[in-house]
Amino acid sequence: MSSHERPVTPPEVLDRLKSSVREGMPASIADLSALVRIPSVSWLGFDESHVAQTAEHTAELLRSLQIFETVQIDRAPAADGALGQPAVLARRAPRNGRPTVLLYAHHDVQPPGDDAEWSTPPFEPTVRGDRLYGRGAADDKAGVVAHVAAIRALLEIFPDPDLGIAVFIEGEEEFGSRSFAALLDRHRDLLSADVIVVADSDNWSVDTPSLTVGLRGNVTFALTVSTLAHASHSGMFGGVVPDALLASIALLATLHDADGAVAVAGLHSHDQAVPVVSDDQLRADTGLLEGVQFIGRGEKLHRIWAQPSITVTGVDAPSVQNASNTLIPAVRVKVSVRVAPGQKASDAFAAVERHLQAHAPFGAHLSIDSVDLGDPFLVDTSGWAADEAITAMTEAWGAEPVLAGVGGSIPFIAQLVETFPEAQVLVTGVEDPETRAHSPNESLHLGVFHRAVLTEAVLLARLNGAVDLP
Ligand SMILES: [Zn+2]
Missing domain, CATH: 3.30.70.360 (Alpha-Beta Plaits)
Incomplete structure (x- = not known):
């Protein structure tokens, strides 16, 4: 846990954010559904016009907020010279000494795989129970819409915010972020920020958020x-x-x-403290056969994360x-x-x-x-931005976040850190353990989505001056 206690968000601000996020949910789910209907697979051999369409659609969502000085779509070459997929970039400059936050997500998706394995068609967004099903419903079109929804909620309380806001919605994260470095290089000024929110990870459960603080x-x-x-x-x-x-x-x-x-x-x-997971759970998740032993030493999640x-x-x-x-x-x-x-x-x-x-x-x-x-990635949890995020999550979810590691790698985060070494990076997300990103029947838990949007709205309001920053 973080050692730096932060002041709570003033209750009148928190209550107004809660009601705007709640009232905005149907519109946000409609925005998300419209994005899911476009099969924006970024892999070679898939129709490129779909990724162009989600870029256009995303740019339109950002323009509709009417706070950005620039909203643009750009394609940069990958290392092999091939033109990368379109990214959407936007910026509003900060005022009165407020910081700038960069919001990252991606609008491309993985291929759907075998349609027969889907209970409903992958590009036909469908609500069943608490969940919205569809390819990209979580990874990561919900990340795109969460940014838009959080800004909308912020604007209801602070119509002309002092906070600087930059947005970078990538179009080929699922295809290796080939032109990511070139885009960062070309748009360094547009994207430069004090805090970077990468909304492309998951949560501990549908009731407990995670702040991802380490990636192998x-x-x-x-x-x-x-x-x-x-x-x-x-x-x-x-x-x-x-x-x-x-x-x-x-x-x-x-x-x-x-x-x-x-x-x-x-x-x-x-050296990292980790939650304890049950051996039975891990055995079931991995398909470890009866009688076959775990390998390694130390707490199981420490073996995977650290x-x-x-x-x-x-x-x-x-x-x-x-x-x-x-x-x-x-x-x-x-x-x-x-x-x-x-x-x-x-x-x-x-x-x-x-x-x-x-x-x-x-x-x-x-x-x-x-x-x-x-390179691996390690959040400096001693930074003030991590404390702000932990406070925002705790207020929005009613539960303290697990400071989580991830055994896998997101190499573009290391590139972000390299390009903007001064920025504090916060890896958040809209996924939960049942999401099945990249697999058939991918889905978004709508309660998690709601809480993720509220978290980000609270964070933006705090960075905009709802509390004094260190
Ligand atoms: Zn993703």
């Missing part, structure tokens, strides 16, 4: 292990020279100890069907390393590389290529 980084590479200049008959020479698969198995086995904990010197863990992990995700070797009695000369494996918050991905890669070279069995030759690095 990622290192992937291909490792080739070679022991022989050519293949030989295993009956003729087996037992006197090592084959590459033997060397690979022996080498990869050194990456973990007997408990299955990572055994590579120089890979860091992050410790490194190493996984071999692919092996190029003869298939079983094509296996002959041959000593295999070379084997190529794909290795994926998750990096704990607080360590640079390049340092983690160097540690793994040193370990592999030092443990190569039988003098096997190693070569590494196709290295891809994504």
Whole structure:
């Protein structure tokens, strides 16, 4: 928990925000449904005109607020030269010494997958019970609409806010944010901010919010292990020279100890308190078979959020069907390393590389290529913005947030931090454990959506001067 107590939002402000958010909900759900109807899949091979349409639609929503000096749509080239998908950018300058907040979300979606696995058509927004079903209903069109709805609620109380507001709604987050860095570079002034709200993560439950304070980084590479200049008959020479698969198995086995904990010197863990989850829940979530043990040491969520992990995700070797009695000369494996918050991905890669070279069995030759690095992310929870967010969440949800880690990576956040090192980044979201983002039957819990909009409205009102900032 944060150690810095912040003043509560004045009750008259909080009550008015609550009623405007409540009254605005039907309009926000209609806005969201209109966005969900446009199948804006950003992957190659899908109709690009749909992503252009959601960009246009998003720009129109922002223009309708009538507070921005500029609302624009732009496409920037990716590293390979291909033109990226359209992003929507807007800015209103701050006044009277107020800070500027940058609101991030993305308007593109993942492909729907097999329509037959959906209970209702993926691009036909449908309310069942407490939830709105549809591809992008949560990830992340609800993030887009949450920003718009929060600003609307703010404007009902502060029609001409002093707060600076910048908006960046990306069009290809689901396709690797290829032109993200180019867009940041091109629009650095337009996007510069004191606080960045990234609304693209999840919540602990439908009753308890999360502030995402750490994301693991990622290192992937291909490792080739070679022991022989050519293949030989295993009956003729087996037992006197090592084959590459033997060397690979022996080498990869050194990456973990007997408990299955990572055994590579120089890979860091992050010191972080975590909630306790039940083993049964984790066993059910992962499909861990009866009698098979968990690996690693420490609290289970600490292993996922704050410790490194190493996984071999692919092996190029003869298939079983094509296996002959041959000593295999070379084997190529794909290795994926998750990096704990607080360590640079390049340092983690160097540690793994040193370990592999030092443990190569039988003098096997190693070569590494196709290295891809994504830095982890760690929120500075000592900053005032994190305290503001925690207070806003507590007031909007009636429950204190879990300061959560995420085992996966969102590499663009590291790019944001690199471009705007002074800014405080807040990773929030509209998802909950039942959302099934990227899967069939993705859905948004409407109560969570309501509370997420209220949280952001409270945060904006506080940054606009409803309370004195440190
Ligand atoms: Zn997303």
